[in-house]
Structures are given as structure tokens and as C-alpha cells.
Amino acid sequence: MRFSSRLGRSLDESPWSAHVREARARGAVRFDLTASNPTRVGLGPDPAQSAKILAALSDPRALAYDPHPQGMPSAREAVCAHYAREHGAAVSRERVWLGASTSELYAQLFMLHCDSSSEVLVLSPGYPLFDSLARLVGAEVARCPLAFDGHWMVDADALARAVTDRTRVIVCVSPNNPTGSRLRAHELASVRALCAERGLALIVDEVFAEYSLDASDEALVQSATREASPCVQWTLGGLSKSAGLPQMKLGWAVLSGPEALVREASARFEHVADAFLSASAPVQCAAGALLSIATELRPRILERCRANLALARATLTLETGASALSCEGGWSLVLRLPAVRSEDEWARALLDGEGVLVQPGYFYDFEREAFAVVSLLTEPERFGEALRRIAALSRASL
Numbered sequence: 494m495r496f497s498s499r500l501g502r503s504l505d506e507s508p509w510s511a512h513v514r515e516a517r518a519r520g521a522v523r524f525d526l527t528a529s530n531p532t533r534v535g536l537g538p539d540p541a542q543s544a545k546i547l548a549a550l551s552d553p554r555a556l557a558y559d560p561h562p563q564g565m566p567s568a569r570e571a572v573c574a575h576y577a578r579e580h581g582a583a584v585s586r587e588r589v590w591l592g593a594s595t596s597e598l599y600a601q602l603f604m605l606h607c608d609s610s611s612e613v614l615v616l617s618p619g620y621p622l623f624d625s626l627a628r629l630v631g632a633e634v635a636r637c638p639l640a641f642d643g644h645w646m647v648d649a650d651a652l653a654r655a656v657t658d659r660t661r662v663i664v665c666v667s668p669n670n671p672t673g674s675r676l677r678a679h680e681l682a683s684v685r686a687l688c689a690e691r692g693l694a695l696i697v698d699e700v701f702a703e704y705s706l707d708a709s710d711e712a713l714v715q716s717a718t719r720e721a722s723p724c725v726q727w728t729l730g731g732l733s734k735s736a737g738l739p740q741m742k743l744g745w746a747v748l749s750g751p752e753a754l755v756r757e758a759s760a761r762f763e764h765v766a767d768a769f770l771s772a773s774a775p776v777q778c779a780a781g782a783l784l785s786i787a788t789e790l791r792p793r794i795l796e797r798c799r800a801n802l803a804l805a806r807a808t809l810t811l812e813t814g815a816s817a818l819s820c821e822g823g824w825s826l827v828l829r830l831p832a833v834r835s836e837d838e839w840a841r842a843l844l845d846g847e848g849v850l851v852q853p854g855y856f857y858d859f860e861r862e863a864f865a866v867v868s869l870l871t872e873p874e875r876f877g878e879a880l881r882r883i884a885a886l887s888r889a890s891l
């Protein structure tokens with residue numbers, strides 16, 4: 494039997510994954526700081542919200558199958574209403590494409606823009622799924638490091654130098670996972686100009702757009718859908734984060750750019766989307782109701798993230814040797830730990846000695862050691878105790 498080489502060389506479990514699996518089996522993970530699913534950390538819908546969600550999912554219109562490559566017009570209108578309400582952006586339903594998740598839309602967009610051996614240029618540290626998604630369509634990921642001087646920045650010159658003849662797409666995630674950094678207006682403008690000049694598509698992943706943890710800076714981009722783009726731009730979002738309901742499986746991509754390019758991209762993307770027709774009728778019929786319930790679900794998530802961020806800043810003080818890096822949005826926080834141990838050694842010492850599970854920074858391609866990534870969704874008591882243990886271990890290592 495032969496299998497595609499697109500799956501990569503080895504599917505073996507990594508030593509760290511095996512270590513975590515064994516620790517979980519022994520019941521040794523007492524403080525899991527890696528949970529990124531709100532429904533698992535007490536942030537799912539309450540009984541009244543659950544009743545509304547279930548009612549929305551029993552719309553009789555879902556009994557008919559009337560597929561549309563872009564998704565049902567009513568569901569796309571619900572996405573437009575979401576952008577108008579949350580971001581003051583005027584998005585037309587003709588520019589909205591629905592899929593089962595943003596992960597799937599990424600894969601479909603890579604199919605649209607890439608050939609085998611094309612490159613997708615991403616910023617690092619960043620979301621690790623891009624490697625698998627690109628590889629599954631035969632493309633490759635190339636990385637350009639973000640610059641850091643207290644907050645993370647796109648280095649426009651470095652990004653321009655990282656573009657090769659094989660580059661087809663640049664991906665920017667804002668707020669970024671895991672750095673929590675949001676694009677500033679001048680950064681978005683320079684990436685757009687680069688894409689326009691080099692004939693590249695830009696994907697702006699805004700799945701965490703409604704989770705702003707530091708609204709003080711006027712220059713931060715609220716949503717890339719708010720103004721015209723000089724290049725083909727796909728802005729991604731979905732119920733997974735916007736409503737904290739990953740199980741609903743509805744994501745969207747909003748296309749913008751110069752009219753002629755948008756027309757061509759739409760005509761071609763219709764072929765890709767038509768091959769999958771992946772958003773289910775029940776979730777599309779429920780989209781309007783789910784996005785309106787999302788406005789009730791988000792405040793609790795946001796409040797948890799803000800409280801945990803404040804707790805981290807208060808606990809990881811200078812004398813602990815550990816610190817919480819700047820975080821402008823999203824659900825994750827980067828901790829810097831003393832470079833006396835490697836990231837792997839830190840993660841193991843925290844797990845084996847303290848029962849604290851973190852993600853080692855190398856999952857996300859940090860340029861230097863030693864970083865750990867923690868989820869701001871964690872229950873506050875657990876988060877607080879875990880931070881005290883991290884602080885103590887860090888101080889002891891100095």
C-alpha cells in the first residue's frame with residue numbers, strides 16, 4: 494500500500510506528546526494550562542443560552558438541501574451583520590464564503606492559490622497548523638520572524654526579503670496565536686502593498702478579533718475588512734472563536750481587493766468551494782441566531798482572559814525571573830522563563846515537579862529560548878496556583 498508523501502515523513506508521537514499522555518494517564522496533570530476549548534473550561538453556554546442554541550439548530554429550512562458554493566445567502570448576511578455590529582465594517586454578502594471551519598478554508602485557499610512546491614509565507618512565532626495544512630495541499634510553509642521590542646512587530650523589510658518566486662500567499666494572524674499581538678495600521682498597509690506589488694494573496698486571520706485585551710492603542714487594526722485592500726485579501730473568522738463554539742463548525746472568508754482580481758478569484762474559488770459544499774444546512778440556518786448569542790457568550794470569555802492576564806502580570810514580577818509578555822488580544826499568553834533551561838526542560842520540570850502543563854515555545858517557532866505558552870481560558874483558581882508554582886520554580890532557578 495502506498496500513501497501520499499504529503500502526510501510528512503513520520504507520524505510517530507513526539508517525545509513530549511508521549512510524556513504528556515503518560516502524565517495524564519497517571520493523573521499527574523494538576524494544572525492544565527493548554528485548554529483552548531471554552532466549552533471545557535466552564536465557558537460554554539448557560540442553560541438559557543443552550544436552549545436558544547438548540548432552538549436555532551432545529552430550523553425546518555435545514556431539512557431541504559439547496560447547496561450554494563458560497564454558502565446560504567441568509568447565513569452570509571448574518572456574517573455581514575456580525576461585521577457591521579462588531580467592527581463597523583460594511584461587508585457585502587457577495588464577498589462572503591462559508592466553510593466548516595477556518596482550518597478548512599485555509600486548505601481551500603491554499604488549493605486556490607498554490608501549486609505543489611509553492612510557498613505560504615507566515616510570521617513566526619505563529620499558529621503551528623499552517624505546516625500541516627500547506628503540506629496537505631502539496632505546498633510548503635516559509636517563515637519570517639516577527640520583531641520584538643516589548644511588543645511584536647512585522648518587520649516589513651524582512652518580510653519583503655522572505656518573498657521568493659515560489660511565494661503565493663502571505664498569512665497574518667491578528668490577534669496572533671500565540672503572541673497576542675495585533676496588526677497596526679501601518680503594518681497592514683505595508684503587507685498589503687507588498688502583496689499587491691508581488692501579485693500575492695493576503696490571508697488575514699482574525700478569528701480572535703473580538704477578544705481585544707488592550708484597546709488603548711488607536712493604531713491597532715480592528716478588522717482588515719474595514720477598508721479597501723490593494724491586493725486580493727481573504728479575511729478569516731468563525732464561530733469557533735467568535736462564539737466560543739468550535740463544535741458548530743462554521744467559518745467564513747471575506748474577499749476584498751481590486752474589482753477585476755476579486756472577480757477572477759471568486760470565479761476560481763467557486764470551483765474549489767463547489768467541490769466541498771462543506772458548511773451544513775443546520776448551522777447555516779442557525780448562523781444569525783448563533784452570532785447574536787455570541788454577543789452574550791463572548792463577555793465571559795473576555796472577562797476570564799483579562800482577569801488571567803492581570804493575574805499573570807501581578808504574579809510574574811521582576812524578581813521571579815519569569816515574565817508575561819505583552820498581549821493585545823486572543824486567548825493565549827507567552828511567558829518568558831530564565832534561559833537556564835531549554836524550553837523542553839522547562840516544560841518537563843513544570844509538569845514533573847509541579848503538575849503544571851504548558852506548551853513549550855518551540856511548538857510555535859520562537860527564535861530564541863525559553864518561552865512557554867499558556868491558555869488565558871484556564872479556570873482562574875487553577876491559573877493562579879499554577880502561576881505561583883511557575884514563579885517559584887523560576888525564582889529557584891536563578
Ligand SMILES: Cc1ncc(COP(=O)(O)O)c(C=O)c1O
Pocket residue numbers: 529594595596597620666669670698700730731732733734739743744
Ligand atoms: C489563529 C487561529 N486560526 C484558526 C484556528 C482554527 O479555528 P477553526 O476552529 O475555525 O478551524 C485557530 C484555532 O485555534 C487559531 O488559533
